[in-house]
Amino acid sequence: MAETATVRPLPAGEVENWDYEADVVVVGFGIAGVCAAIEAAHSGADVLVLERTGGWGGAAAMSGGFIYLGGGTALQQKLGFEDTAENMEAFLTAALGPGVDKAKIHDYCHNSVEHFDWLVAHGVPFKEEFWGEPGYEPPADQGLMYSGGENAAPFKDLVPPAPRGHLAWTKDKKLGEKGGGYMLMEPLAAKADELGVRHEYDVRLRRLIVDDSGRVVGVAATRYGKPVQVRARRGVVLATGSFAYNHEMVLRFAPKIAGRPTATVEEHDGIGIQVAQALGADLAHMDATEVALVVDPQLVARGILVNGHGQRFVTEDTYAGRMGQAVLQDQDNKAYLVIDELALEEAMETQSSLSFLRVAPTWVAETVAELESDMGLPERTLQSTIDLYNHHAQQGSDPFLHKKSEWVKPIRTPLGAYDLRGYTGGFTLGGLRTDLDSRVLHVSGDPIPGLYAAGRVTSGICAGGYASGCSLGDGSFYGRRAGVSAAKQL
Ligand SMILES: Cc1cc2nc3c(=O)[nH]c(=O)nc-3n(C[C@H](O)[C@H](O)[C@H](O)COP(=O)(O)OP(=O)(O)OC[C@H]3O[C@@H](n4cnc5c(N)ncnc54)[C@H](O)[C@@H]3O)c2cc1C
Structure with missing residues (x-):
């Protein structure tokens, strides 16, 4: 040798x-x-x-x-x-x-x-x-x-x-x-x-x-x-x-x-x-x-991150590395960021070191049902997630994952989603x-x-x-x- x-x-x-x-x-x-x-x-x-x-x-x-x-x-x-x-x-x-x-x-x-x-x-x-x-x-x-x-x-x-x-x-x-x-x-x-x-x-x-x-x-x-x-x-x-x-x-x-x-x-x-x-x-x-x-945290904080079943699993206002670990280790490296048009526009106005990640969403839709279908998620999965999230978000609260109230707002339509599968x-x-x-x-x-x-x-x-x-x-x-x-x- x-x-x-x-x-x-x-x-x-x-x-x-x-x-x-x-x-x-x-x-x-x-x-x-x-x-x-x-x-x-x-x-x-x-x-x-x-x-x-x-x-x-x-x-x-x-x-x-x-x-x-x-x-x-x-x-x-x-x-x-x-x-x-x-x-x-x-x-x-x-x-x-x-x-x-x-x-x-x-x-x-x-x-x-x-x-x-x-x-x-x-x-x-x-x-x-x-x-x-x-x-x-x-x-x-x-x-x-x-x-x-x-x-x-x-x-x-x-x-x-x-x-x-x-x-x-x-x-x-x-x-x-x-x-x-x-x-x-x-x-x-x-x-x-x-x-x-x-x-x-x-x-x-x-x-x-x-x-x-x-x-x-x-x-x-x-x-x-x-x-x-x-x-x-x-x-x-x-x-x-x-x-x-x-x-x-x-x-x-x-x-x-x-x-x-x-x-x-x-x-x-x-x-x-x-x-x-x-x-x-x-x-x-x-x-x-x-x-x-690999996503801009300014966008994530203003939306919801869901897994391959359309369910939330990590608070979206936390450290992006923590989200990354949750996606790769616990969610089979599958995640989507769902964000409504108004929140997206607001995020795009903010300062960021990652402006190169500010691209258009993978899917845009007029309704949650349409988005859910375009994303290929089982029927009513994303719809129930957003219903539940919005129910508490009216009061500015997130009793499941405890996102800070400053980032909790109901998700309206039109809306879109980023395909983050494999983005770790x-x-x-x-x-x-x-x-x-x-x-x-x-x-x-x-x-x-x-x-x-x-x-x-x-x-x-x-x-x-x-x-x-x-x-x-x-x-x-x-x-x-x-x-x-x-x-x-x-
Ligand atoms: C884009 C980017 C952003 C990052 N951001 C952060 C951050 O903000 N905060 C943070 O804590 N970490 C960050 N990291 C990670 C961090 O830079 C590294 O984990 C850290 O530098 C590790 O320190 P080290 O001394 O072990 O290795 P290094 O700083 O990489 O030094 C190791 C050195 O050993 C040399 N070497 C390797 N093999 C041999 C060999 N056989 N013989 C001789 N020399 C050899 C290498 O060439 C290198 O110069 C980032 C890394 C990158 C690339």
């Missing part, structure tokens, strides 16, 4: 020549990698980052840039929102479950204010402006928004809602090109450079190198197909991203998302998980996925099991000596549910921990 075709560890004794050496070797120059590199350098280590592509950034630089933070950050306070670490913890425990790593959630929430301050101190700017309308992202450069359904059922009555989606301020924002994620990464990459962090691009991790005691002491990589061996005197940090683009792994662990990777990059091929598995690393929540429903996509959230020091844990529960990891190569704070900002959030947070731990050889 060719040298590059195995993920089994390479014994250090077989290495004849080290091409590069550093105290801490970070693999992957996205959000987790850059934060690990900065903190390792702050801790006095000589740091080298290996990156498969031709530059820093990863998925992080292409992302919307939400970082999920709270507990009373300076930005929340400045914009008049009260929040506590306890409320944040209660919300995340409920929204990201079931089965969250409680110690991680507690740690993350109780150190969230400090993490926000760290980002600001390292050059990440946040604009002091709140965006309070439905959306995946703010339409412009606003710095704070609800990004997990905190102010919608079923969470709005759990703890007082607070917006926690923090966005790096972006000058000349361009969707998918230069968004909040770019403005998060740019100052952090500049800071790493300023701290003397070295980098080697076009270098692709293939295997880990271990000594006779089982300690990870380096990385076996390739550059343009040729072997490159890198020695890590203190530790290796894996920050290579998720397995969303490894079709075989997705089929095995998270099959519902198979064939529909979105909000990810092709470099997320699961290699970091596999090389650590080859050392006996434990895994967690490999079935967890972020799922987006997402990325994987599961990965290596790590402790609060970002040490990679062996299946025995002990840390694997010399091996640290953060970002989507690990299972972070999400176990099943998701809120926008959790990936950049736990990636940056536990990336920092990984850098410190590797530098100190914890």
Whole structure:
């Protein structure tokens, strides 16, 4: 078998020549990698980052840039929102479950204010402006928004809602090109450079190198197909991203998302998980996925979302990722958005970051019965749903799914519906099991000596549910921990 075709560890004794050496070797120059590199350098280590592509950034630089933070950050306070670490913890425990790593959630929430301050101190700017309308992202450069359904059922009555989606301020924002994620990464990459962090691009991790005691002491990589061996005197940090683009792994662990990777990059091929598995690393929540429903939330809040039986199943004013999960996981990936003409016109007048999704409905009709028939739904299914919805909507209430009264209005005619069957996509959230020091844990529960990891190569704070900002959030947070731990050889 060719040298590059195995993920089994390479014994250090077989290495004849080290091409590069550093105290801490970070693999992957996205959000987790850059934060690990900065903190390792702050801790006095000589740091080298290996990156498969031709530059820093990863998925992080292409992302919307939400970082999920709270507990009373300076930005929340400045914009008049009260929040506590306890409320944040209660919300995340409920929204990201079931089965969250409680110690991680507690740690993350109780150190969230400090993490926000760290980002600001390292050059990440946040604009002091709140965006309070439905959306995946703010339409412009606003710095704070609800990004997990905190102010919608079923969470709005759990703890007082607070917006926690923090966005790096972006000058000349361009969707998918230069968004909040770019403005998060740019100052952090500049800071790493300023701290003397070295980098080697076009270098692709293939295997880990271990000594006779089982300690990870380096990385076996390739550059343009040729072997490159890198020695890590203190530790290796894996920050290579998720397995969303490894079709075989997705089929095995998270099959519902198979064939529909979105909000990810092709470099997320699961290699970091596999090389650590080859050392006996434990895994967690490999079935967890972020799922987006590709539709403008400004439209959804003003209509009703129904399944293949014409029934409502999720409150339409919640976080769009929560709707996406409900559609893909519970409704066989079948959903329709039903909206009347007046509500549609109103939605089209609003601001949105997703104006390209503002297309005409798939079907339009003069009556509900006609629409139901055009959609191919069994007779009286959509009609009874709308009858019932309208009955309560006259009083502005939604006793079944508890949509907030500001969005509850009877659905009139003429009306239309969008065919959203199959309109979901997402990325994987599961990965290596790590402790609060970002040490990679062996299946025995002990840390694997010399091996640290953060970002989507690990299972972070999400176990099943998701809120926008959790990936950049736990990636940056536990990336920092990984850098410190590797530098100190914890
Ligand atoms: C359009 C879009 C919008 C998004 N919006 C948000 C958002 O608003 N909030 C949020 O929290 N998340 C968002 N995400 C998801 C988020 O960007 C990622 O989950 C996050 O960047 C993961 O961090 P990471 O450090 O694990 O991976 P990355 O940031 O992708 O970094 C991983 C790096 O490792 C490199 N790499 C991979 N394999 C190798 C190898 N073999 N050798 C060397 N290097 C390798 C990659 O090239 C990459 O540079 C979005 C993603 C996209 C694409």
